[in-house]
Amino acid sequence: MSDDISDSRKGLYYLGMVLGAAGFLCCFGAVASGGCGIAAGGMPHPGGIFPIFFVGMFLFIAGGILVGIGRRGLAGSGIVLDPKQARKDLKPWAKMGGGILKDALEEAGLKKEESASSDLETDLRALYRLHQDGILSDEEYEAAKKKRLKK
Incomplete structure (x- = not known):
């Protein structure tokens, strides 16, 4: 089928998902390990947390782009x-x-033909009301009805 997505695009999509997940885990891990070090009373080494965090952010953004x-x-x-x-x-x-x-229209029980016929019925009823109210003359009513029926 010509409407299918190519394998190369699928590969990019899944590679992006993997990179995004890895980036998220790097960021989360860096923040969690930094928080654990601080909670334990010690000060984590900044050279160990920040590079991992920024690499994770880069992977997360690159994954989103891919x-x-x-x-x-x-x-x-x-x-x-x-x-x-x-x-x-x-x-x-x-x-x-x-x-x-x-699919939604079919599930609701509506079909294209039914929609067109209900539009026709609505239009004809509106024309009839205009004729009954004296807004359209007999000739105008017949001409408008014939025109609508030809559609």
Whole structure:
């Protein structure tokens, strides 16, 4: 299927997830070990905690960037300014959104044909009310009804 996401984009996405998780663990570990050292009454060595914390932040940010590129592609994420390629990169997500909407309408018991017929019925009833109230003449009512029925 041409709408599938390429394996290279999937690889970037999962690599970004791993880097982000590793970065989070580095940051959390540095903060936790610093807090434990202070709680124990000692002062942790600043040369041991801060580099780990900043490396963790770098990994976390780099992972987020790679996840975004993997999810939306280079053009879809705005790194490459090419609207046609961006449309191609984002096509799986646009189709997914339409599929979600279609599923929701089906689950609610609505179908496209039913929606169109209810619009027709609503329009015809409104025309009839306008005719009954004397706003539309017989000729205007018939012309408007024929025009609506042709749609």
